[in-house]
Amino acid sequence: MEVDERSSGEHGASAGEEGDAGSGSLPRAELDLSQFLPYRLNRLADRISDELERMYAERYDINVAQWRVLAWLSHCDELTAKKICGYTNMDKARVSRAVQALEDRGLIHREPSVHDQRVHDLHLTPAGEELLASLVPDAQAWEAELVATLSVGEYRDLFNAMGKLERQLERIGRR
Amino acid sequence: MEVDERSSGEHGASAGEEGDAGSGSLPRAELDLSQFLPYRLNRLADRISDELERMYAERYDINVAQWRVLAWLSHCDELTAKKICGYTNMDKARVSRAVQALEDRGLIHREPSVHDQRVHDLHLTPAGEELLASLVPDAQAWEAELVATLSVGEYRDLFNAMGKLERQLERIGRR
DNA sequence: GCAATATAGTTTCTTGTGAAACCATTTGTC
DNA sequence: GACAAATGGTTTCACAAGAAACTATATTGC
Numbered sequence: 113m114e115v116d117e118r119s120s121g122e123h124g125a126s127a128g129e130e131g132d133a134g135s136g137s138l139p140r141a142e143l144d145l146s147q148f149l150p151y152r153l154n155r156l157a158d159r160i161s162d163e164l165e166r167m168y169a170e171r172y173d174i175n176v177a178q179w180r181v182l183a184w185l186s187h188c189d190e191l192t193a194k195k196i197c198g199y200t201n202m203d204k205a206r207v208s209r210a211v212q213a214l215e216d217r218g219l220i221h222r223e224p225s226v227h228d229q230r231v232h233d234l235h236l237t238p239a240g241e242e243l244l245a246s247l248v249p250d251a252q253a254w255e256a257e258l259v260a261t262l263s264v265g266e267y268r269d270l271f272n273a274m275g276k277l278e279r280q281l282e283r284i285g286r287r
Numbered sequence: 288m289e290v291d292e293r294s295s296g297e298h299g300a301s302a303g304e305e306g307d308a309g310s311g312s313l314p315r316a317e318l319d320l321s322q323f324l325p326y327r328l329n330r331l332a333d334r335i336s337d338e339l340e341r342m343y344a345e346r347y348d349i350n351v352a353q354w355r356v357l358a359w360l361s362h363c364d365e366l367t368a369k370k371i372c373g374y375t376n377m378d379k380a381r382v383s384r385a386v387q388a389l390e391d392r393g394l395i396h397r398e399p400s401v402h403d404q405r406v407h408d409l410h411l412t413p414a415g416e417e418l419l420a421s422l423v424p425d426a427q428a429w430e431a432e433l434v435a436t437l438s439v440g441e442y443r444d445l446f447n448a449m450g451k452l453e454r455q456l457e458r459i460g461r462r
Numbered sequence: 463g464c465a466a467t468a469t470a471g472t473t474t475c476t477t478g479t480g481a482a483a484c485c486a487t488t489t490g491t492c
Numbered sequence: 493g494a495c496a497a498a499t500g501g502t503t504t505c506a507c508a509a510g511a512a513a514c515t516a517t518a519t520t521g522c
Binding site: 156187241259270278281284285 | 316317318319320322323324325326327328329330331332333334335336338339355358359361362374375376416419420421422423424426427430432433434435436437441444445446447448449451452453454455456459460
């Protein structure tokens with residue numbers, strides 16, 4: 113591994129490398145946000161989300177929550193609100209509202225499960241499928257453009273790293 | 288619902304393919320969210336943000352916006368709200384509120400600039416410095432734990448990839 | 463069979479946020 | 493100098509989203 117002039121932290125997330133070494137004052141707690149992973153990741157995700165949301169809203173008049181529900185339905189066809197909560201990490205109230213909106217627009221169908229009346233089985237209506245048939249390629253094209261500057265290897269590594277972080281987050285979280 | 292079928296597409300974000308089966312059933316538009324970068328990135332960032340926010344709130348009673356202002360102040364010492372908007376990508380109203388809250392708590396000081404009465408120069412108070420001196424190490428320790436499973440190379444590559452995506456986003460955005 | 467408890471989903475309440483209106487000051491233009 | 497435009501920052505308004513209360517159904521223990 114390259115041993116370079118990486119600053120103190122194991123990975124280099126640290127601060128103050130501008131050489132204002134001994135100006136006489138106490139050691140300022142300093143944090144270089146541009147090297148702070150949570151900050152960078154969050155800002156990037158926010159920007160991406162903003163752009164995509166704008167596209168969804170303009171062209172299809174749906175918000176992110178609704179989009180996620182649709183996408184998962186395209187993937188699994190039969191789902192319940194509870195499951196969607198788990199997959200998407202969204203609050204159940206948020207899912208509930210998204211589902212309601214989609215049903216009102218006739219994009220999904222909802223009926224009480226035969227086995228458990230509390231549960232509602234969800235699936236796409238033909239109209240929903242149609243909308244997805246148009247939206248999905250748009251989303252993929254947009255993503256393709258976004259990652260156009262990454263090599264296939266970089267793209268794969270990125271997903272790998274995200275996977276590792278997610279698992280580590282799990283580990284940290286349960287404590 | 289393990290989704291491990293790596294599918295085609297330049298980078299792997301994939302979906303329903305051709306196979307246009309003539310009249311009748313249209314090819315299902317399908318999107319594997321777990322391989323869709325915006326979704327993955329957003330979910331990861333959200334989770335990280337949630338965890339960190341909880342820590343900030345519990346231990347220091349500050350929210351993310353306030354934290355960002357403090358961190359930038361630790362870095363630059365003299366700032367204006369406008370600049371913070373630029374650095375953090377936050378709305379100016381949001382910055383305004385964060386600044387106000389921090390001032391109310393005596394963590395930062397704010398005074399009209401000598402040269403331009405519209406502008407307010409911001410800097411940390413001793414109390415603010417003190418809080419940061421305690422908060423920053425916490426944040427860094429937390430980040431270190433988060434990235435503990437990444438090698439130095441993976442960590443560096445991750446930042447590289449994020450940088451590329453940000454720049455590409457810029458390019459896409461201005462259109 | 464019937465309380466007590468748990469679960470899926472909805473509704474209510476509160477809060478944080480972005481958009482737009484607004485205020486105060488500065489910078490131009492004549 | 494005076495009026496118009498621009499700029500930094502605050503406030504108002506509308507709304508999305510999380511927390512908690514609530515409803516309806518299921519499950520468990522007795």
